[in-house]
Amino acid sequence: MGGQEYGANTIKTGGNGEIAQNVADNLGGVGYVGLSYANAPGVKAVPIEGVTPDPANASTYPLSRKLFYYTIADKTSPEAMKFIKWSQSSTEAAAIITEVGFIPGK
Numbered sequence: 215m216g217g218q219e220y221g222a223n224t225i226k227t228g229g230n231g232e233i234a235q236n237v238a239d240n241l242g243g244v245g246y247v248g249l250s251y252a253n254a255p256g257v258k259a260v261p262i263e264g265v266t267p268d269p270a271n272a273s274t275y276p277l278s279r280k281l282f283y284y285t286i287a288d289k290t291s292p293e294a295m296k297f298i299k300w301s302q303s304s305t306e307a308a309a310i311i312t313e314v315g316f317i318p319g320k
Contacts, residue, residue, distance in 0.1 A: 250315025
């Protein structure tokens, strides 16, 4: 915001679920949430430049973003590395990721 304060009538929230709920509860509400919350009751996902926010359009939707794992190489436990590798390569992980509304990595 370039050091500027938010408007007096804004609602500051901490998470996607809360943002989606506030948008649904407030006529004219606008928010930015992850794809898994874009179809929450009372929320309408908005196409940008003709591209809808849909998993099939993840690489072309202007407001999409990827998930990155950041670790400290010599301090990351073997269990954490195993989880990261599993989440990126397992068909079971891909099914879970898809079920909760996110897009599995490739």
